[in-house]
Amino acid sequence: MHELGIMIHIVDQIEEIAKTQHLQHIDTLVLEVGELSGIVPHYLENVYPMAVENSILQHSKLQIHVIPGKVLCRDCHHVFHLVTPQQACPKCQGNNHKLISGQEFNIKEIVAY
Amino acid sequence: MEQLKVIEIQKNVYAKNDEEAAKVRAEVKQKGVYLMNLMSSPGSGKTTTLVRTIQHLKEKLNIGIIEADIDSDVDAKTIATTGAKVIQLHTGGMCHLDANMTRQGLDILETDGLDLVVLENIGNLVCPASFDTGATLNVMILSVPEGDDKPLKYPKMFKVVDVLLINKLDAIGYFDFDLNAVIERAKALNPNIVIFPMSAKLNQGIDAWCDWLEHAVKSSR
Ligand SMILES: Nc1nc2c(ncn2[C@@H]2O[C@H](COP(=O)(O)OP(=O)(O)O)[C@@H](O)[C@H]2O)c(=O)[nH]1
Numbered sequence A: 001m002h003e004l005g006i007m008i009h010i011v012d013q014i015e016e017i018a019k020t021q022h023l024q025h026i027d028t029l030v031l032e033v034g035e036l037s038g039i040v041p042h043y044l045e046n047v048y049p050m051a052v053e054n055s056i057l058q059h060s061k062l063q064i065h066v067i068p069g070k071v072l073c074r075d076c077h078h079v080f081h082l083v084t085p086q087q088a089c090p091k092c093q094g095n096n097h098k099l100i101s102g103q104e105f106n107i108k109e110i111v112a113y
Numbered sequence B: 001m002e003q004l005k006v007i008e009i010q011k012n013v014y015a016k017n018d019e020e021a022a023k024v025r026a027e028v029k030q031k032g033v034y035l036m037n038l039m040s041s042p043g044s045g046k047t048t049t050l051v052r053t054i055q056h057l058k059e060k061l062n063i064g065i066i067e068a069d070i071d072s073d074v075d076a077k078t079i080a081t082t083g084a085k086v087i088q089l090h091t092g093g094m095c096h097l098d099a100n101m102t103r104q105g106l107d108i109l110e111t112d113g114l115d116l117v118v119l120e121n122i123g124n125l126v127c128p129a130s131f132d133t134g135a136t137l138n139v140m141i142l143s144v145p146e147g148d149d150k151p152l153k154y155p156k157m158f159k160v161v162d163v164l165l166i167n168k169l170d171a172i173g174y175f176d177f178d179l180n181a182v183i184e185r186a187k188a189l190n191p192n193i194v195i196f197p198m199s200a201k202l203n204q205g206i207d208a209w210c211d212w213l214e215h216a217v218k219s220s221r
């Protein structure tokens, strides 16, 4: 349900871009979703057909690039893969990290004419 | 057949709404209206708290309410009994309000002469946290029956709000709800969060919250 509202919001933005750039057909929509963004790619895929109905994206494909959650440990400078927000550094057990990636939720590109 | 090409967009999904929200914020400020966005899960007590808040502040402030909680006008009718100006937005199954819908609501309400406008957002702790409405103040309600682990499950909401109202304190004896743990968890996520424990039903704790709100509205002018 939440993904549907967000997907409709994305479709509206693409329709606007298609209008200003005089596009006639969109083949693929590419999104970037970070592992720590709170957005679940699987649900976006599920709601896609419903969200694009009667829009310029109606027969398009959805491609999702997942961006891994990566953090830098401020204590020992180790870079590691963060899966849940509360997770200690595997090297020094420290809890003082800086987020490098994983919170993205972007409209990356469209393939169109 | 025309040639397919890759068109780079590289834009955050929420960026466009954020731009609109910034405009709404500037517009209400210019009109001298203090816009508050009230969020929670369904049934946490948004409407009940609003009724209490209006009763408490109606002699001091001109208040308008934009109801978006559900696709009917039950809540709007409840609010109307207080004498406050109220409209019902029909959001057609959407799970959040965005800045454009908020502007529509403000236009329909007609905010001339109002000091405070409250948006009762759609009951949901997920999407409203990501969609800025353009409000001056963001408030959430967490009620006792929902459990004290909510800050761990919905960290984004606790990070974006200015105020947390902890409601249904009258029911705390029936639930495994650790009030101090909630306060600690909320402050870990958001050190500046202002917290008011209350029971909207028993009209307890409403004074402190309303005094704070009245001061916030008046000092924003
Ligand atoms: N026990 C108790 N019930 C409350 C309190 N505040 C609201 N309720 C009840 O919770 C239910 C949902 O309240 P409502 O204000 O409609 O919630 P909303 O969906 O967030 O607007 C109603 O039955 C209210 O009477 C409270 O402080 N204590």
Ligand SMILES: [Mg+2]
Residues within 6 Å of the ligand: B046, B047, B069, B075, B120
């Ligand atoms: Mg309600």
Ligand SMILES: [Zn+2]
Residues within 6 Å of the ligand: A073, A074, A075, A076, A077, A078, A089, A090, A091, A092, A093, A094
């Ligand atoms: Zn480390």
